[in-house]
Amino acid sequence: xxxxxxxxxxxxxxxxxxxxxxxxxxxxxxxxxxxxxxxxxxxxxxxxxxxxxxxxxxxxxxxxxxxxxxxxxxxxxxxxxxxxxxxxxxxxxxxxxxxxxxxxxxxxxxxxxxxxxxxxxxxxxxx
Amino acid sequence: xxxxxxxxxxxxxxxxxxxxxxxxxxxxxxxxxxxxxxxxxxxxxxxxxxxxxxxxxxxxxxxxxxxxxxxxxxxxxxxxxxxxxxxxxxxxxxxxxxxxxxxxxxxxxxxxxxxxxxxxxxxxxxxxxxxxxxxxxxxxxxxxxxxxxxxxxxxxxxxx
Numbered sequence: 001x002x003x004x005x006x007x008x009x010x011x012x013x014x015x016x017x018x019x020x021x022x023x024x025x026x027x028x029x030x031x032x033x034x035x036x037x038x039x040x041x042x043x044x045x046x047x048x049x050x051x052x053x054x055x056x057x058x059x060x061x062x063x064x065x066x067x068x069x070x071x072x073x074x075x076x077x078x079x080x081x082x083x084x085x086x087x088x089x090x091x092x093x094x095x096x097x098x099x100x101x102x103x104x105x106x107x108x109x110x111x112x113x114x115x116x117x118x119x120x121x122x123x124x125x126x127x
Numbered sequence: 128x129x130x131x132x133x134x135x136x137x138x139x140x141x142x143x144x145x146x147x148x149x150x151x152x153x154x155x156x157x158x159x160x161x162x163x164x165x166x167x168x169x170x171x172x173x174x175x176x177x178x179x180x181x182x183x184x185x186x187x188x189x190x191x192x193x194x195x196x197x198x199x200x201x202x203x204x205x206x207x208x209x210x211x212x213x214x215x216x217x218x219x220x221x222x223x224x225x226x227x228x229x230x231x232x233x234x235x236x237x238x239x240x241x242x243x244x245x246x247x248x249x250x251x252x253x254x255x256x257x258x259x260x261x262x263x264x265x266x267x268x269x270x271x272x273x274x275x276x277x278x279x280x281x282x283x284x285x286x287x
Binding site: 016017018019021022025026028029061090091111112114115 | 153156157159160162164165168171172175176178179206207209210211213214215
């Protein structure tokens with residue numbers, strides 16, 4: 001891996017094109033390599049093909065499969081369970097946060113996500 | 128072409144957007160993300176916003192037109208729209224989206240009340256459409272001025 005800031009590969013999952021653009025920009029500015037997809041189903045396809053994903057950051061509310069279900073699938077997979085999963089949501093719902101953290105989420109961010117949120121994550125991942 | 132004048136016009140328009148509450152602090156965050164590697168980032172995100180919001184609003188319009196009393200569905204659409212508004216700092220639109228969602232949540236399950244709730248939703252939605260239209264017009268003018276004024280960093284730096 002490179003020196004200085006993280007050169008890690010992050011899979012960003014969000015059905016909103018606006019939010020996808022913003023989170024991808026924040027991550028790229030923090031020197032992450034980013035793959036951005038618009039659904040949890042697509043994220044699982046990428047995870048199957050791409051062996052080197054260092055972190056998943058996913059929206060909670062998505063049609064079809066939501067972020068919580070994606071989290072469960074990742075944590076339930078022998079091959080994927082070590083990948084940290086961060087959940088994003090525009091709504092502050094304590095039960096939702098608790099459920100996700102209990103299911104093994106690395107963190108739960110309330111949107112709009114800020115660069116400082118990502119810096120914090122980067123610091124933890126590097127350690 | 129008087130680029131200084133154009134930049135001043137752009138800056139004034141931008142200031143007005145904040146002073147009149149159309150935009151909030153989140154727009155500054157977008158501007159901070161723009162750099163040489165992504166020099167049109169803000170305009171790109173705003174373009175995505177108006178593309179998505181127009182589609183969402185068409186869905187809501189259709190549902191209201193058909194007098195759909197599925198307030199949960201309306202709330203889901205509005206949650207998505209509000210989320211996008213939050214992401215670009217569209218403050219006045221966000222406020223109206225919140226008001227609309229309050230209408231949906233106020234709904235009484237009993238049929239006799241749902242019609243009046245629907246009317247409230249329709250009126251609330253008209254406000255959202257107005258705010259959307261005004262914001263679009265102002266931001267389009269702003270970005271057009273920026274393009275005409277040329278790539279000068281100070282035109283997009285936050286003036287907090």
